[in-house]
Amino acid sequence: MDFIALDISHKALIDSYIKAQRIDSSEFSFLTFYIWRKAFNITFAESHGCLVMQFRDNGYPPSLRFPLGNGDKKAAIREACAHQTERGFSPRFYGLTADMAKELSEMFPDRFKIKATRDYYDYVYFTKNLIELSGKALHSKRNHLNRFKKTYDYKYMPITQGDTDEIMESYNRWLSSREAEIDYYLAAERESIRDIINNFDIFGCKGAKLYANGRLCAFTIGEQFSSDTALIHIEKADMDVYGAYAAINQMFLEKEWSHLKYVNREDDFGLSGLRKAKQSYHPAFMVEKYQAILIGDGTL
Structure with a gap:
């Protein structure tokens, strides 16, 4: 073998x-x-x-x-x-x-x-719920999104193959904001993101970038995983831009994946902060x- x-x-x-x-x-x-x-x-x-x-x-x-x-x-x-x-x-x-x-x-x-x-x-959500953010359960997420829109002059744009340097600058800024040292896994992820953007057409995925007051503050990469499900692989945002995570999450789904019933946002890797964040969006089910x-x- x-x-x-x-x-x-x-x-x-x-x-x-x-x-x-x-x-x-x-x-x-x-x-x-x-x-x-x-x-x-x-x-x-x-x-x-x-x-x-x-x-x-x-x-x-x-x-x-x-x-x-x-x-x-x-x-x-x-x-x-x-x-x-x-x-x-x-x-x-x-x-x-x-x-x-x-x-x-x-x-x-x-x-x-x-x-x-x-x-x-894996955490799997109803795409419609994460777009509309309606109801009491997602009230705080809707507030984050609305505050982002009111606070910043923002622009949403799709990622293209020519965006490599800009995206990598944003990723490196996200890395530098982390208290932990850059480990082997994050270094590997960084290299892979560069490769994916350089070969975006080959992978057949979609991506988006979000600007706040002229600065790239968030980006994301996903793909259609099955006939009814999108899969989000990468999502990074500047922590000093209030609501950037909520905004890139909601806008990407609304612009690119609204026709699909579900969105899979992968696992939490056992990290308590990430688990709390993913649970707060109330998954439809877990894989x-x-x-x-x-x-x-x-x-x-």
């Missing part, structure tokens, strides 16, 4: 496997894989008509993702687990949806220890995620 490093030339191939089934998890998007390809040393292999992704976080053993496609998933899982075992690793699958976890346990009864990973649950670790000697 030969795992190869993911790059932009693999988009069509990987998309063909992803689109073979409906998956609501934000983890199964080529753009997600691409953004984090270096941070997690993402590789992939084809096996028995399926695609298997492998992640290798620094300092941690590799993890697999559930096979994609219409091939023999059971055989692909056997081969992927054997590949891990031969290299001295305990086979493990991360990022499983509830359906994947169920299918895995049915294919291999009592062979995997499966547990929920709450920190990686549950699970991990599964093979029990026993590593053979299936």
Whole structure:
């Protein structure tokens, strides 16, 4: 089983496997894989008509993702687990949806220890609710948006491939405002954002930038993830511009994604502040995620 490093030339191939089934998890998007390809040393292999992704976080053993496609998933899982075992690793699958976890346990009864990973649950909202911000539950968000509009001379514009330098300047300003040091993951995200904007047409995504009093204060990048769902990958805003996050969130959905029923805003990574912020928008539902670790000697 030969795992190869993911790059932009693999988009069509990987998309063909992803689109073979409906998956609501934000983890199964080529753009997600691409953004984090270096941070997690993402590789992939084809096996028995399926695609298997492998992640290798620094300092941690590799993890697999559930096979994609219409091939023999059971055989692909056997081969992927054997590949891990031969290299001295305990086979493990991360990022499983509830359906994947169920299918895995049915294919291999009592062979995997499966547990929920709450920190990686996706937050999915009704797009209409986040555009209109109506009702008592979203009253504070509507106030943030209205105050932004009253306080600043603002302009909303779509991102184009020529915007790389301006967006990266904004991203670096966002980084400098953080109290924590720039870690390996943020450095990888920064590099990926530059690559995506430089190849915007290839990725088929959409982006927006927001100005307040002539200064770029926020930007966002997303894509249509399924027939009824948008997926927001990147959203950054200057903390010293009041309401900038609320504004870029609402305007991007209103301008680009109002025709879709849902918007997936990914997980909270277990960060308390981010969890509070995402819960405050009152998701329609969560996409549950699970991990599964093979029990026993590593053979299936």
